[in-house]
Amino acid sequence: MEISSFSSPPPPSYNNINSTSPEDYLSSSSPSSNLFSFFQEFDPISLSTNKRKRVDNEPTSPSIQDLVNTFLTFDNDNNKEQEEGEEFVLFPSLLSFSQSPTNTTSMSEVKGEVITTSPEPKRARRNSPEVEATEAGTSSQRRLWVKNRSKAWWDNCNSPDFPEDEFKKAFRMSKSTFDMICEELESVVTKKDTMLRLAIPVRQRVAVCIWRLATGDPLREVSKRFGLGISTCHKLVLEVCSAIRNVLMPKFLQWPNEEKMREIKRDFEMISGISDVAGSIYTCHVPIIAPKVSVASYFNKRHTERNQKTSYSITVQGVVDSKGVFTDICVGWPGSMTDDKVLEQSALYQRGNRGTLKDVWIVGNAGFPLMDWVLVPFTKQNLTWTQHALNEKVGEVQSVAKEAFMRLKARWRCLQKRTEVKLQDLPVVLGACCVLHNICEMRNEGISPELRFELFDDEVVPENPVRSMNALQARDQIAHKLLHHNLAGTTFL
Known part of the structure; x- marks a missing residue:
């Protein structure tokens, strides 16, 4: 990468350093080079024009090649430690994802090992796919944010003690007729529970549709009554109406x-x-x-x-x-x-x-x-x-x-x-x-x-x-x- 603010050419890469002798590099460098001034403080002998032979028993300053090798060795060791740390952290998380729930390592232990052994930053560890896999595999520890909505009105209507007249006023039919419709549609309307949430019961699904048709109120009001999202209520109305057309129409509307x-x-x-x-x-x-x-x-x-x-x-x-x-x-x-x-x-x-x-x-x-x-x-x-x-x-x-x-x-x-x-x-x-x-x-x-x-x-x-x-x-x-x-x-x- 070229930087236009420097008048002199940029320093060579590490590959060029290994292939070029320190004396040739220093002799070709400009006096204004930052790298030149850096090595000048550590090796003043190499800067003299008259090269002299060193005595074996004479103490000398470290050479440029030794410094470069030292830096490269230190960098390789650091990368190796990071790779070893990642392997050590990834192993327990992958193991806990594949094991059965009885032998699964708890999330607190896995996270504790990640914090103490991994040299990665905290945000990188939290967003890593391995930790996400661990959280997805441990269903007891997985938490899904859901907005709390009150279902008190529907729970009251669904109770056996709810008056018959009030139920008919709300749903335009008696409880026995409502139960018959739920029994007819149960095989089509029923949904299975998932790891993230429990399925909405059949009675509540049918009630959302019938109450919406009976009152004509906006979906916002339906959401407040039954403790469900607006889009969920709209989806339930269409699903139950489609089930009524496919299941009940051949039985109750025919020539x-x-x-x-x-x-x-x-x-x-x-x-x-x-x-x-x-x-x-x-x-x-x-x-x-x-x-x-x-x-x-x-x-x-x-x-x-x-x-x-x-x-x-x-x-x-x-x-x-x-x-x-x-x-x-x-x-x-x-x-x-x-x-x-x-x-x-x-x-x-x-x-x-x-x-x-x-x-x-x-x-x-x-x-x-x-x-x-x-x-x-x-x-x-x-x-x-x-x-x-x-x-x-x-x-x-x-x-x-x-x-x-x-x-x-x-x-x-x-x-x-x-x-x-x-x-x-x-x-x-x-x-x-x-x-x-x-x-x-x-x-x-x-x-x-x-x-x-x-x-x-x-x-x-x-x-x-x-x-x-x-x-x-x-x-x-x-x-x-x-x-x-x-x-x-x-x-x-």
Whole structure:
């Protein structure tokens, strides 16, 4: 390395010193050299121009070569001592890492040996990979910093003495229903303990998800309630919702079989007098934060006009039976789509076009088109008494679906607020809410009257309201039967 502040050339390296005689080096050095002045103090004889022979018995000063050899020997000895010290320190640490816990040397003894025998600095010893391996191998001595969070609220809710009413108010279901859900999801949700921390119990994992869906509170509040990190709570919500979709949806949300279908038809006929009704269809919107892409697709014009505030939403289309239990859902389409457009993108529409639903009716509101398997009310003005009678009975069937969606959004209040869930993860959360709604309805878990609210209809009459002439004739026959067989009410009068 060249130093520009010195006018004279720099001194040679150690390799050059060993290959050059001291006399040649000193004779070639500049008088201003620092190394030259250093050796000048120790060997004045070598500086004289007239070299004389030394007498054997005459005491002389040490030569330059002897000094250089002495320095090199001292440096080699020092390096050798350091290497020996490192080998002596590394051996016990590696030994303790490979031994069993019963024969493992304690950390205090290993660290004591490192301090007394190793010539390395303290920081170098602490950061050495061998000491880190020792600390990782000795699990009893390894300490991991974890922020202390209070779990008192969850511990109180999880205790057997916690009141049933308070538990249902917090989780929208009874303790028995909550236990059933935990048992169904245990094989999927359970995690194993690690050397660093204990796994979160299944009941706490499920409780985090259900409480988040039931209240819609921010993740910060969920973290305070359950004593977990914010990111951990967000991860648990998505994991449990995914488990509900994969495990519970095939059991609690499916199209009814023949026996169940006969029961549904009989119940709907008792409600409205219309035969062969297999379900009631409805579409609602869930508000979301404005997405970064395709903003115009998720813009909800009807909500914006009603609330006088820019709104974005995502759709949830569902078919319910006579008890308000979902038998088919279609979630995830942008809020700018009308009801008939969402229906055309659903799997239910594909089944209907294949002729699977030709012998049944799915009753919808004026936002759906009239088809061979979809029955909707009359939308033209100046209706006859027969047409009014049909609209009244169709409205009674339609109210079953509207009431089911009201209970869905009332029970899981996260559907009423702009959620923090990413747009790509939102269909999983919405599907989980529908499955949990079915479980609560099947187990007769009612909702508190204070949770009820009014659900607005944002239906838009499609451009082509009639898709089948056969369906048009069938609807007229149904209306005639209702009026002339005294099955229609008189509220329309």
